[in-house]
Amino acid sequence: MDFQNTREFAKQLDSQDELAKYRDEFIFPQVNGKDVIYFTGNSLGLQPKSAKKYVDEIMNDWASLAVEGHFYADKPWWDYHERFCQPLSEIVGGKPTEVGVMNTLTVNLHLLMVSFYRPTQKKYKIICEEKAFPSDQYMFQSQIDFHSKNIGFNSKEALVEIKRREGEHNIRLEDVLSKIEEVGDELALVLIGGVNYYTGQVFDIKTITEAGHKVGAYVGWDLAHAAGNIELKLNEWGVDFAAWCSYKYMNSGPGNASGYFVHEMHHEDAELSRFGGWWGHNKERRFLMEPVFDPAKSADGWQISNLPILSLAPYLASVNMFAEIGMQKLIKKRNSITSYLEFVLHEIDKEIEGIKFEIITPSNQQERACQLSVYLHGQGKELFDYLMKKGVITDWREPNVIRLAPVPLYTSFEDMYEFGQILKQGICE
Known part of the structure; x- marks a missing residue:
């Protein structure tokens, strides 16, 4: 045009x-x-006019039903988060069983790294992009420090940043792929922002994920600037895990709950470490108060606590708008x-x-x-x-x-x- x-x-x-x-x-x-x-x-999406209605609905149920709102509200609280599964799966290109909402972005990335960053003395390196968002940098540093003290690898060599070429503002795909190949057998995890917050560059998630898997590494994505913004096919691309905040392009309100994705290939892997909690327990047996953790065979198995319903309400208002539009x-x-x-x-x-x-x-x-x-x-x-x-x-x-x-x-x-x-x-x- x-x-x-x-x-x-x-x-x-x-x-x-x-x-x-x-x-x-x-x-x-x-x-x-x-x-x-x-x-x-x-940075922060505008407030949908419908958000207040969704929040008021929770407040009214709380006032009229109190604890019974968990089961008898119009949208019962105990499974409120399940209303996100279908629309979020369409936004990120996953299956409804692969997505969920909980916590906030960096908390979720830390929790997912419990499962997907399992370093050894020989396989301990993480690849990220240069000038990643500072929160990701701090997360990497603290995860590396935590594990290196127990395992004994060199923490100063663990984080590998892919640099921009001199005089260029964006990272070349071939440089990402060559760095993955170079680190090779020492690579435990690739974790990159799907869209760089500073430059707005979109990374080739499919190709980078394939390259990471080729050398035996897990591959995850921080989709803070990608979810609700770019086309994603996380299931098809074989991404191991991802997380995103909801308050940018998805307009859920300041600091609100994070979405996350765990590929179905990991749902029944009993060898995969994770931090357990009541809300991740087998849903059908949750209220039996069993002493041994039996994780749900879906992304819900990574849940820990029951969800902050008042926070989820405006997020649901926005997600439903996304579902309407596509x-x-x-x-x-x-x-x-x-x-x-x-x-x-x-x-x-x-x-x-x-x-x-x-x-x-x-x-x-x-x-x-x-x-x-x-x-x-x-x-x-x-x-x-x-x-x-x-x-x-x-x-x-x-x-x-x-x-x-x-x-x-x-x-x-x-x-x-x-x-x-x-x-x-x-x-x-």
Whole structure:
């Protein structure tokens, strides 16, 4: 499509957008009496209007039923989490028995590493990407320190980071594959972010998973920036495990519960270590209060505690919206609106002499999702501050990068045009 940087053209695109109506399903903060242009769904999604209804339902059941709400609420609490299995399986490309919700993201990754990071003196290394999210880095360090003290391997050599080539912003697939082959028999685990939080680069999950398995390693994925954002086929690709937060692209509310995936090939592996808990016990026998842990033969077998129902309620509201729309429609709009934003940025480049926006997110749609990370050469944080005062909510990362995430559920093409005009004003003032 030949784009045009005009309001009329942007409105035309909005009139043709089959997802445009969903914008009205969200609550927008206001600045200067107007709805903001919201680019930070990659940090915290907007609140669905339906979220309050779902939470109020729990509160009313609690008030009227108290403990009996576990079994007699309209959506009984004891199996509330099971309502996520079908829609989440469609979002991440798994089977309903392979997905669940519990805890928060890093907690879930730690718990899954109990099962899938089992180092020995010879096979103990973890491969991750350079500039992984700090929480993942801290997790790796603490897991390695914990195991090395008991097993005796060299903890300083255990974490292997795949580097970007000098002068490049993104990691090449061939470098990931060659590093996996190089580490070889010493590799215990590959654990990478499916979408890099800083650059927005999407990794080839299928190919990397196959390479890790080829050398006998487990392969897991942190899908914090991927779930609800990119096409995933975790079962088909043979991914061992994955976890994701729900409050970014899936709009569940700040710090809310994490989703997780465990491939069906591991569900009945009695040799696989895990930390047990009451809610992971065989569901049919859970209330017999048996002394020996009998894990459920599904992803539920990794549950530990009963679920925080009040937290799950807004997540369910959003997940049901995803089920109504389907990932293919979201991805279609994601590609078109991100491409239009890219076009607008390049047009501003042309209009203002001496300004250069360097987009460090890959230009190939197969290698990017709902984010453009932009170097503001010649501009400082003052421009970011100007945008915020004008009601453009973006994310600043040092030294001079802004991350822009045009979430297809609630951003419009006219937002992209209006952002370009505000950006141009901020540079020229």
